[in-house]
Amino acid sequence: MMRTRPLKVALLGCGVVGSEVARIMTTHADDLAARIGAPVELAGVAVRRPSKVREGIDPALVTTDATALVKRGDIDVVVEVIGGIEPARTLITTAFEYGASVVSANKALLAQDGAALHAAAEEHGEDLYYEAAVAGAIPLIRPLRESLAGDKINRVMGIVNGTTNFILDKMDSTGAGYQEALDEATALGYAEADPTADVEGFDAAAKAAILAGIAFHTRVRLDDVYREGMTEVTAADFASAKEMGCTIKLLAICERAADGGSVTARVHPAMIPLTHPLASVRGAYNAVFVESDAAGQLMFYGPGAGGAPTASAVLGDLVAVCRNRLSGATGPGESAYAALPVSPMGDVVTRYHISLDVADKPGVLAQVATVFAEHGVSIDTVRQQGKDGEASLVVVTHRASDASLSGTVEALRKLDTVRGVASIMRVEGE
Amino acid sequence: MMRTRPLKVALLGCGVVGSEVARIMTTHADDLAARIGAPVELAGVAVRRPSKVREGIDPALVTTDATALVKRGDIDVVVEVIGGIEPARTLITTAFEYGASVVSANKALLAQDGAALHAAAEEHGEDLYYEAAVAGAIPLIRPLRESLAGDKINRVMGIVNGTTNFILDKMDSTGAGYQEALDEATALGYAEADPTADVEGFDAAAKAAILAGIAFHTRVRLDDVYREGMTEVTAADFASAKEMGCTIKLLAICERAADGGSVTARVHPAMIPLTHPLASVRGAYNAVFVESDAAGQLMFYGPGAGGAPTASAVLGDLVAVCRNRLSGATGPGESAYAALPVSPMGDVVTRYHISLDVADKPGVLAQVATVFAEHGVSIDTVRQQGKDGEASLVVVTHRASDASLSGTVEALRKLDTVRGVASIMRVEGE
Incomplete structure (x- = not known):
């Protein structure tokens, strides 16, 4: 032979x-x-x-x-x-x-x-x-393109950048701030001298575009991917995440809309429950979680670089x-026959964790709650903590569109009683 | 087109x-x-x-x-x-x-x-x-056969039977005994009326033979696979595992010998550290851990049946x-060119957790330790607990061949001071 x-x-x-x-x-x-x-x-x-x-x-x-x-x-x-x-x-x-x-x-x-x-x-x-x-090294393109070729993929959610996972894992396990964790990643060779491509999510966004294209048989360009880096994640965010039984990961998420008629692709930091398999992905490892109609939930895990x-x-x-x-044959080429529209970030539906610095006086919570209601964003839980005449208000929402949430935040910023929006983080994997 | x-x-x-x-x-x-x-x-x-x-x-x-x-x-x-x-x-x-x-x-x-x-x-x-x-549903054959076709796979270790994982997970989380957990699995439809193929490891052994064959480019027949079921795993074994920071899983393990000249395939219950990714595989899910020269450690996770x-x-x-x-082409066929010999279970090298019931009198530990030494099995830790004139001795060994361990156990049984060997369990994934 x-x-x-x-x-x-x-x-x-x-x-x-x-x-x-x-x-x-x-x-x-x-x-x-x-x-x-x-x-x-x-x-x-x-x-x-x-x-x-x-x-x-x-x-x-x-x-x-x-x-x-x-x-x-x-x-x-x-x-x-x-x-x-x-x-x-x-x-x-x-x-x-x-x-x-x-x-x-x-x-x-x-x-x-x-x-x-x-x-x-x-x-x-x-x-x-x-x-x-x-x-x-993780077999991912071939499984998506071939093993799942008879299935309908609804969601691909993964940790696809080892540098940022190393930094976030370090912040989570030691309580370090972003800069301190980045410095350690650089010293150990996990981060490049100019870490922009990693920490600003450009690298993950490129991977999200490739994964979304294959998963949904649709052309997804880099420009179609919403991208938010993880340089503004703070030790306080990790403390909030812990209180919710969550950790924070930089996720690439490619989703088919509930009606099946469009798709989205995005990269941003998000809180995920500690019980989710992606939460326990440590150091510079990568892992990708795939949900499909017939196969159900699959995960692929391994070294993402090196x-x-x-x-x-x-x-x-x-x-x-x-x-x-x-x-004398060729393997599967591009499969873009579905040609689904790629929706903008505003159409993405997920949950949110919002920290507000507010005046510590009666009626503030009512005001804030009214703004959420006016924008059609339903509140799941609220936690209020006073400190020296100021108070912090942590709101976790039910599922809402990103556009509704943005409108809510814009309106909140205009309230006299809201001193500032300390952080907004999406909550995934629930 | x-x-x-x-x-x-x-x-x-x-x-x-x-x-x-x-x-x-x-x-x-x-x-x-x-x-x-x-x-x-x-x-x-x-x-x-x-x-x-x-x-x-x-x-x-x-x-x-x-x-x-x-x-x-x-x-x-x-x-x-x-x-x-x-x-x-x-x-x-x-x-x-x-x-x-x-x-x-x-x-x-x-x-x-x-x-x-x-x-x-x-x-x-x-x-x-x-x-x-x-x-x-887990893409496994194709990744092993195609994605890793340019790599050298050294080990495939997995939970490949959902029924037994459901039972063991139940025993672990509730403290239930084997029969109680099996009854629940049967009631919920996870176990068949005659559960023999699952609980005695026949199903997992068939999968081990297939995986070993593909991973090592060598024909591995069902008869080549060492097989031990999980019907004798007890609540006491889980208690011992917990003390070691471990849980118990029924594992299919396919290994290339350290010298590369032979392979082994086996199915048996084993203790694995809670920090190992396989330890957190719950319910009827399956997961397979693959170690190769270049890719390093990969894991594939998902529903194993249904x-x-x-x-x-x-x-x-x-x-x-x-x-x-x-x-007009065909895909990859059988690849058995390496034709490595499949070694018997006696050649497998791993660690062991052994519980002995012994007489509670001076000199027993010295006697037991001597038997281990005579068979070339090095002891890592020993824990002795007295109870009503009897004592239990828990020995965890360093890596030793299965043949040496069997010889050790045979000799231990002959000691007057050893009343019985309560359990022997291999320790994997460290």
């Missing part, structure tokens, strides 16, 4: 992930060959700094000319682990034109240009696989693409 | 799972057609009791002659949800001979005859898929098989 002519792989990028891909391709060459049905050969490695010593990689394979490597014409699969939009996008489309399939770990690019890249792959009869783009875990996902895709190539 | 001639599906069995498969094929026909690229049509349903009213199924499709249905010659995919060895085995091989691919949920058959069935499928160029055979969840897995396979059929 074994074909002797090897399949040729071009590796674009040889950083943390790329070097692991190269290492495993070498050390596990026999296993990969047995599982694919033909040997795979590393035919070239495109890098920015050719002088850097790369253990285990033949220097003759290293080039700075990624374009020439992709255009060689004898490449079967291009593995793109450069990241970012350009030159990755052009290299991938060039790969398709020159007869190669592509395995990518590039969430930003897939979230922004997934539809165009899928179209290019299909035009040239090539595969585009990207399991590593979402939640690192060189070796991401390489595991890349290599799983590489094996699949190579098998497809040998059998 | 859409082909108009439908793919024809023969459904063998229309019980809890089969009726859900038929229902979803009808209610989600448009989605399935869009995802496959062609409509799928229920061409026939083989049942034992044709007179039973089956809502939503055209009575004209119902037949008692499963063989004739499979031999029709125009069937594309046979969905086998009868269970048991015969007639399922003959019907599946007949399906291949008559040009159909097969989706099966039959763990017993796959564990016993997987190799022969795969060979038959390959001989006729057909697919054999069986995601639903292990852990119901009509709709199992149907979700069956339909995911059905979509994949139909796609393969349209593209």
Whole structure:
């Protein structure tokens, strides 16, 4: 059964992930060959700094000319682990034109240009696989796209950014503030020097766009994803969460509306009950909770980043693409037939936890409650605490639309007796 | 892109799972057609009791002659949800001979005859898929076989039987004894009238054989799996587990030996730390923990049984098989190239929790400790409690081979001062 002519792989990028891909391709060459049905050969490695010593990689394979490597014409699969939009996008489309399939770990690019890249792959009869783009080693794209292909997915809710989960877990377990926890994450290498992409939710939003698109068979662009970072989460928020039997996580949530006619995708910090499986996801781990009509509730858990875990996902895709190539078939392409409208954040329905600083005098609660009622937001619980002539009022609502809640908060800010809105946090997973 | 001639599906069995498969094929026909690229049509349903009213199924499709249905010659995919060895085995091989691919949920058959069935499928160029055979709705076969195809799996440890997890969870949370918890499981429909297959670990052992085979690219037969049921787990065992910060689960464990040269597969009750993700798997849920070289630790969680969840897995396979059929390819078949030897239980290395009833007199601990030392089993902790002239001695060992532990226990039983061995339980997940 074994074909002797090897399949040729071009590796674009040889950083943390790329070097692991190269290492495993070498050390596990026999296993990969047995599982694919033909040997795979590393035919070239495109890098920015050719002088850097790369253990285990033949220097003759290293080039700075990624374009020439992709255009060689004898490449079967291009593995793109450069990241970012350009030159990755052009290299991938060039790969398709020159007869190669592509395995990518590039969430930003897939979230922004997934539809165009899928179209290019299909035009040239090539595969585009990207399991590593979402939640690192956790098999998620394939289960959603294939295992649940006969089911109707209603909700995907997950912790898809390890950096922010590390920070929030640290704040939760030690009572540290955001800056202190971020500093520790940076010192330990969990956060980059510029943590913006993580802490402001850009990274998670890209993953949410990809997951929503696959789950709902609908194109969801990065711009469709509501995004709120977690830099304003405070130790006081965690204290409030604890009082409610909750913790705080940065969640990516993709939902089908109750009537099934539209979908939403969003990233923001939220309180979730300690009894929810996502609450116990610690450190830099990722986990994604999926709810579907027939399967019910599923959860996928594992390391969401790191060189070796991401390489595991890349290599799983590489094996699949190579098998497809040998059998002359391609795997499932983009599935966007449902083409559901993506609703704005205002249409999202969930619960809210609102902390207000108010004057400590009679009638304030009545005033505040009236504002909620006028906006159609039903209150579940209220807790009032006095402190030095001021008081804090914590309101937890029943389910209401984000638009109604925003209107409520705007009106609350105009009340003389409301000194300030200390925090607003959504409550999920109940 | 859409082909108009439908793919024809023969459904063998229309019980809890089969009726859900038929229902979803009808209610989600448009989605399935869009995802496959062609409509799928229920061409026939083989049942034992044709007179039973089956809502939503055209009575004209119902037949008692499963063989004739499979031999029709125009069937594309046979969905086998009868269970048991015969007639399922003959019907599946007949399906291949008559040009159909097969989706099966039959763990017993796959564990016993997987190799022969795969060979038959390959001989006729057909697919054999069986995601639903292990852990119901949880995508597990496909992630192991495809997502982790570029990685080296070292361990698969899971709760793969919902009935026993319900019973053990009940014992843990209420302090109930085995019989009381079993009675409740039966009353609630979680346990069958004859619970033997579940409580004696036969069901879990079949799943362990399937998982080990896929994880290690090695044929593992049902007979290769060490099996110990959970009928002898007592409330006292749970009390001991709690003192150690553990709970008790019936685990299926498939392991690669430390030297990589052999594998083991086993099912037995075991103590696991409360901090382990498997410890918090409640009720009838299933979860499987996977450890691999590159990906690290992954966990897959969800409903392990039930009509709709199992149907979700069956339909995911059905979509994949139909796609393969349209593209003229077949999916991954059996991968047993590694052909590693399966070692007996004696070679398994783990930790043990042993409760002994001993005479309450000086020198007993020294005697017992000597026996452990003579068999090369190192003791981690000992706890001695006196009660009315008798004493109980609880020993927790370091890692030792099962053979060494068995030898130790045999020798302990021969000591005059040891009145009895109250319980032996393995300790996992540390």
